[in-house]
Amino acid sequence: MSKLSTFNGGLKLDGHKKMSTGSAIKIARLPEKLIIPVQQHIGLAAEILVNIGDHVLKGQCLARASDTISASIHAPSSGQIIGIDEQPVAHPSGLNALCISLQTDGKDEWRARTAIKQDYLNKSCHELLGIIRDAGIVGLGGATFPTAAKLQACDQKTLHTLIINGAECEPYISCDDVLMREQAEEIIIGVQILQHILAVQNTVIAIEDNKPEAIASLQKAAEQLTAKNIQIISIPTRYPTGGEKQLIKVITGKEVPANGRPADIGILCQNVATANSIYRAVYRDEPAISRIVTVTGNAIHQPANFEVLIGTPMSELISQAGGYKDNIGGLIMGGPMMGFALASDELPVTKACNCLLTNSREETLLPAIRACIRCGECADVCPANLLPQQLYWYSSSKNFDRAQDLHLFDCIECGCCSTVCPSHIPLVQYYRFAKTEIWAQEKQREKADQARLRHEFREQRVAREKAEREEKLRLKKELLAKKKIEEGKAAAIDPKKAAIEAALARVKAKKDASGEPPKNTDNLTEQQQQQIREADQRRQNPSSEEKTE
Amino acid sequence: MTTALIVLAALAGIFGLILGYSAIRFKVEGDPIVDQIDALLPQTQCGQCTYPGCRPYATAIANGEAPINQCPPGGETTILQLADLLGVEPLELNPENGAESVVTVAVIDEENCIGCTLCIQACPVDAIIGAAKQMHTVITAECTGCDLCLPPCPVDCIDMVPVKSETSNWKWPLPDRVDAAPRAK
Numbered sequence: 001m002s003k004l005s006t007f008n009g010g011l012k013l014d015g016h017k018k019m020s021t022g023s024a025i026k027i028a029r030l031p032e033k034l035i036i037p038v039q040q041h042i043g044l045a046a047e048i049l050v051n052i053g054d055h056v057l058k059g060q061c062l063a064r065a066s067d068t069i070s071a072s073i074h075a076p077s078s079g080q081i082i083g084i085d086e087q088p089v090a091h092p093s094g095l096n097a098l099c100i101s102l103q104t105d106g107k108d109e110w111r112a113r114t115a116i117k118q119d120y121l122n123k124s125c126h127e128l129l130g131i132i133r134d135a136g137i138v139g140l141g142g143a144t145f146p147t148a149a150k151l152q153a154c155d156q157k158t159l160h161t162l163i164i165n166g167a168e169c170e171p172y173i174s175c176d177d178v179l180m181r182e183q184a185e186e187i188i189i190g191v192q193i194l195q196h197i198l199a200v201q202n203t204v205i206a207i208e209d210n211k212p213e214a215i216a217s218l219q220k221a222a223e224q225l226t227a228k229n230i231q232i233i234s235i236p237t238r239y240p241t242g243g244e245k246q247l248i249k250v251i252t253g254k255e256v257p258a259n260g261r262p263a264d265i266g267i268l269c270q271n272v273a274t275a276n277s278i279y280r281a282v283y284r285d286e287p288a289i290s291r292i293v294t295v296t297g298n299a300i301h302q303p304a305n306f307e308v309l310i311g312t313p314m315s316e317l318i319s320q321a322g323g324y325k326d327n328i329g330g331l332i333m334g335g336p337m338m339g340f341a342l343a344s345d346e347l348p349v350t351k352a353c354n355c356l357l358t359n360s361r362e363e364t365l366l367p368a369i370r371a372c373i374r375c376g377e378c379a380d381v382c383p384a385n386l387l388p389q390q391l392y393w394y395s396s397s398k399n400f401d402r403a404q405d406l407h408l409f410d411c412i413e414c415g416c417c418s419t420v421c422p423s424h425i426p427l428v429q430y431y432r433f434a435k436t437e438i439w440a441q442e443k444q445r446e447k448a449d450q451a452r453l454r455h456e457f458r459e460q461r462v463a464r465e466k467a468e469r470e471e472k473l474r475l476k477k478e479l480l481a482k483k484k485i486e487e488g489k490a491a492a493i494d495p496k497k498a499a500i501e502a503a504l505a506r507v508k509a510k511k512d513a514s515g516e517p518p519k520n521t522d523n524l525t526e527q528q529q530q531q532i533r534e535a536d537q538r539r540q541n542p543s544s545e546e547k548t549e
Numbered sequence: 550m551t552t553a554l555i556v557l558a559a560l561a562g563i564f565g566l567i568l569g570y571s572a573i574r575f576k577v578e579g580d581p582i583v584d585q586i587d588a589l590l591p592q593t594q595c596g597q598c599t600y601p602g603c604r605p606y607a608t609a610i611a612n613g614e615a616p617i618n619q620c621p622p623g624g625e626t627t628i629l630q631l632a633d634l635l636g637v638e639p640l641e642l643n644p645e646n647g648a649e650s651v652v653t654v655a656v657i658d659e660e661n662c663i664g665c666t667l668c669i670q671a672c673p674v675d676a677i678i679g680a681a682k683q684m685h686t687v688i689t690a691e692c693t694g695c696d697l698c699l700p701p702c703p704v705d706c707i708d709m710v711p712v713k714s715e716t717s718n719w720k721w722p723l724p725d726r727v728d729a730a731p732r733a734k
Contacts, residue, residue: 095716455674
């Protein structure tokens, strides 16, 4: 690991870091009101545990991680919960999100704390992961991926190298630089805890060579703590060397496979600030309730780094940095390459907020966009070895399948291609557009599959119900028909009918027996009498009659 | 001469056996193209295409009875995907079938619901729960926004509300296009 490698592309950019590293880290004032979004990390939003009116202590859990990929949120100071509602948050969409509002009481009173300190050496990796998860620690390098979820790779036992990322390659940002200068011992102890959790053979802290003070400070701390198995190395300053995959390439010469993770090649990366958070969780039982934010740029009076409680309004920080200059043109969260513009400074600082960059009016004026001239400069600078031009065509024409074939999702959105583009095409915006569209389509497809299943099931159910109804009806009809036949039989031996018939028979017998001639047989003509005789003869001798017929 | 005949007959016999075996072993149930088309349709089961559901429309497309531009919920995306699958030219969405609109979900005004179960019977994906003379409600996650529950409701207590835009489902907009940009090949 003595010889460093290099990644393709990248840019040599002006650092502008000295602007904000002149003074020590300032502690930001405790604001009257903290607004704490429940989603400050990648993954699912945390589940709220408090109610409006509750009094909470500093460090108390306000919202619990709802999943493996989620992070708990804690009270940054003591006070009363005064609201749980949607508030504007720092997001490129400018949309609101669910936040907990906390009215601070000024006492900054801690909950009971029980730090395990050096005892961590006797704890298993899972016990320590539990502490990190409960502390709500997320990767502070920018992606805010829940650290406990990332460290679960300790189960694999295939990790051999831990890389601590202190590169901080993006211009203007200096929060990691000042942290390394001032809290080097804490970082080294945090790294030792990580070493214990992951049981790796090699540990490297990589720092860009434009931060000699940070390197010296860490080396001194490592010596004092006799952390001999931690290598502190200086790497060439080149943007975006702080990108996870780029840093791995520089240090080990290995490439992370496309769609793969560093853990696939036995490497795990953590940011220096994350290591510091882990130290605080283990040694002080302090959850992730603050972070260092660089407030800098050409439109602020006193650029500096602040240790800020999560939920502090950005406007408070701006005023503590001396306020905007007259030439203020815009405010960006993050750096000039990967950050996004904010519409207002009345937004809370979150775990992801590493820098507030103020731009002068001249800086915010964007040059006119022209047509692509196919110069290929974007491909030369792409640190992920992609074809930015092709990705641009396919993204802008919504040909997402082809864009994915060209590994759109390996794009790290570093902004190198947009920076060098002589036509000033906002290339990264096209890739972001394509990525979010593809995610939306995937979600829709999942929903459609679910709907298809439900529809098919419903159709089956309706058909089954219909068949059952018809079967029932048929059975009923059969039963009815059977009943009718039985009724017919029953009618034949009906007592009423039988009685009537019996009565008739009796009358007839009586008539026959009495021998009385019928009353209408007097005064008949000869012809009529003849007919009667014939009839009588027929009646007495019916068989002969039938035969003659 | 006879050798040739025997060889040819033998070959014919062997290939016949192979073909016969494959016909049984690799038998394809149903029409796979219908499944492929159905997989691209949004499964709202709304009937705006004039067919009683997504699968009947997929079958009609597969049989060449219907054009690919009759699905408003799928919109441009679905038309492009169908064109890609079937190797035909993409068409504009047929305005007779409706316009592509924002995704909505049904919401029952529970105050006014009389519990008639008519909407439950109309819902193609069983996304409404309730019983006779009991209040009904929509399972938002399962609702496809097909509008089919609206006509049967005797008290008009169902509203279609657009799905709320949140930070989790927000999409980056397409940047303004460059003038005279060369066409992608």
